[in-house]
Amino acid sequence: METKEAVRSVEALARLAGFHRQARQKVKTRILVCAGTGCIVSGSLRVMKEFERLLADRGAAAQLAGVAEVGKGVGVAQSGCHGFCQKGPLVRIDPYGIFYTGVRPEDVAEIVDTTINGGKTVERLLYRDRDGLACCNQEEIPFYNSQTRIVLKNAGLIDPEDIGDYLAAGGYTALAKVLTEMSPAEVTEAVTRANLRGRGGAGFPTGLKWKEAFHQKAWPKYIVCNADEGDPGAFMDRSLLESDPHAVLEGMIIAGYAVGARHGLIYVRAEYPLAMKRIAIAIEQARETGLLGEDIMGSGFDFDAEIFVGGGVFICGESTALISSLEGQVGEPRQKPPHLAERGYLGKPTVINNVETLANVPVIINIGAPAYAAIGSAKSGGTKIFCLTGKVNNTGLVEVPIGVPLAEIVRGIGGGVPDGRALKAVQTGGPSGGCLPAEMLDLPTDFEELSQAGSMMGSGGMIVMDDTTCMVDVARYFINFLRDESCGKCFSCREGILRMKEIVDDITAGRAGDETLELLKETAEMVKNASMCGLGQSAGNPVLSTIRYFEDEYLAHIQDKKCPAGVCRSLISFTIDADLCTGCTACAVKCPTKAISGEKKQAHTIDAALCDRCGICLDTCRFDAVRKG
């Protein structure tokens, strides 16, 4: 078939894209079943099988690849992650954009009968907004229509394992433009003027990085794509690789052209098998199509990419540690300078960019630097994908212009806090980010603003916390993560984080004295100041930001030996309100430590010495007689 022929010129690429576009237009209805990791876990592959089986039964099946010949009008394909995994498995039916949530294999027959054959929607599978109104169309859903999806524009709409889909959606036109109309310096200039900043955490201007590497004389040069994504709870890089791998690849080839590199390395963590598979398929297909390899599109530019499987250690996401790991050494950070642009992989000039950063590059070329820069804030152009989780109605990946206020993400797209509870804090930036209080929801989500507020952009994790959260406990959780993940070389980082943990443990256990808070602050400052790499330099954030905004809560733990949110077990106590207790004995029966005693039909009491503070009595009592305090 035509697809196998290597594209040797820009015209040939346009012809091939035209062919794919036409082939897709022949399909009347296209069923896209989400095959992202989240939806696969909730059972989307079985849904997909069921669609294929049913349609085959009814003689309507047509895998898209064969559509041109079959022409029967219905195609079933898998798509990548929609970023709304909470509602999975998701099914989208094009060209109408009908969006079904929580689809089970049993629902498939009804979808085929009602929607595919009957032309109507299945009401009960539609997404309902806050007012209970059904949204027929994906674009009507508030979660999506408040986003600015320029990087995720293909996510969920194309089959990531089919380069034809990407080409039909205008893929690789940016590369074609770069190779035929722009010099490397012009590409870097465009990226610089677009104000593209690294999405991996540090927010370093990408144009500057490329320029520095371009001017290095040593040879060969390397482009490394950082897909290590170690932040627990952040999965935008995985999602991008799973839903639109060619976009990342295209960005990488353009980066290679801009800095004069011929080799690309994609460092993917071992825990991401699907992302790995999809990027491997993408590389294979791009090679077959002549978009990777020698003399790409007849331009004389050579570039090839390969995948490297990382061990999934958090610190290996740090750029210098990643390079050591690529070289087969222990993944331990080293001091910069020399910068990687000067001495990187195998001692050669290397540019390391995050997955999301690279996926932004084709967008910049396509829409132009000024348009791109106009989307974001004054100092950073474009959008950022956040991974919204925690106590918020809608969770998932949200892409918004850099600089929109936190409230727009948490209240607008996220739909606020569920169960009528109050918003307490928003944690941004991953494990070494910080917690911002509810009063600061107007803060623009911009690199500088977030770090001035004591948090950071990081890789874009965003955890919403309600009033049942204890901020000291939150700090303790993140410190514990960092303690495990520090490489352990710097004394300040290794011992400092351990000491912070010791102090925070003391505070939550009610063992801390009055001078502890000062010591904790000083220790956190020291770890920030004295450590070598980004991990240590930001390890104080969880502690410092919670002290800054929630000092009262620390003081309540330290001075009053109370945990206001009722989370820290050592500091809470359970009592029974004698007026409300009916003496039903239900709690006494269930209490695992036999701490509750009392006669039948008489008020019961809890022996604090025996009580393990598990809270079972509180959940058991039907008369609201158990008090937590």
Next chain:
Amino acid sequence: MVTFVLNGLEISVEKGTTILEAARFYGIGIPTLCYNEALSPYGACRLCLVEIGVPPRSRLVTSCTYEATEGLVVRTHSERVVKTRQMLIEMYLATCPSSKVIQDLASKHHVTRVRFRQKQEECILCGLCVRMCEEQMQAGAIGYTGRGDSRRISTFFDKKSEDCRFCGGCQYICPACQARCQGPQEKEAVCNACLNLAPPCLEHFDHVMCYMDPCVACEEKSGREPRKTCCK
């Protein structure tokens, strides 16, 4: 040659010279624990921190690993440096109080208290022994295992090493192995018998004004009695 500014003085050194080497050459004392002239710098103990750049855009780097560059502005005793260093030493004391090297550092840098819970570790992972074994003894019998607070020094797979020749080089160079001298308050975590430097000038000038050791003026100004020394 590169020219840079060290505590306000413009000095020139050969390219490739670290800040620590330059400072020592000019007689400015910077404390170190994991550094040894005969071994490659490692940057783990963090004691040799200096402030580079001009606040608020300045940062702390380890002078033992950082090469001086043209026009760099370095301060070896700024308030930020001194405070961070003192905090580090306090943490060292809380971790490994049996080492004479650490006790001496505490006195020299006026660290007189330990607010952390006291531990009695025997290793501070400065890595001198690993480099000694590899670089001077050409044996490479020991290395690091584990990550984070599980990091430790060991032979490969914790097996008796074929490469070890029992030269004792590791023990010779270990700062933690040097038992503290028998001072008057031997039982306490902080000995401070050799305490002598307490620079009050820090509060006024944001850096130590002299590098005399001991600084008599400082002692007088602060009204503190110079302590009697017990060792050497």
